[in-house]
Amino acid sequence: MSLDHRLLSLLVCPICKGPLQAGHGDDGRLLELRCPADRLAFPVRDGIPVMLEEEARSLAEPPAASPAEAGP
Numbered sequence: 273m274s275l276d277h278r279l280l281s282l283l284v285c286p287i288c289k290g291p292l293q294a295g296h297g298d299d300g301r302l303l304e305l306r307c308p309a310d311r312l313a314f315p316v317r318d319g320i321p322v323m324l325e326e327e328a329r330s331l332a333e334p335p336a337a338s339p340a341e342a343g344p
């Protein structure tokens with residue numbers, strides 16, 4: 273019954289062809305699909321995963337919500 277699990281079983285990372293992890297928001301909605309190997313998170317828009325490397329968010333960097341570093 274879970275669309276998330278069906279998606280996850282079908283989708284692999286377009287770069288390394290590895291398995292993806294679901295990233296859920298606070299409301300339990302599927303927000304993104306993460307590849308731990310590439311440290312990329314592919315966005316899910318209106319329930320449709322966008323499996324494009326140029327659309328992916330880097331997991332190597334901290335979220336923009338916490339500007340702890342002062343820059344150069």
Ligand SMILES: [Zn+2]
Pocket residue numbers: 285286287288289290307308309310
């Ligand atoms: Zn990957």
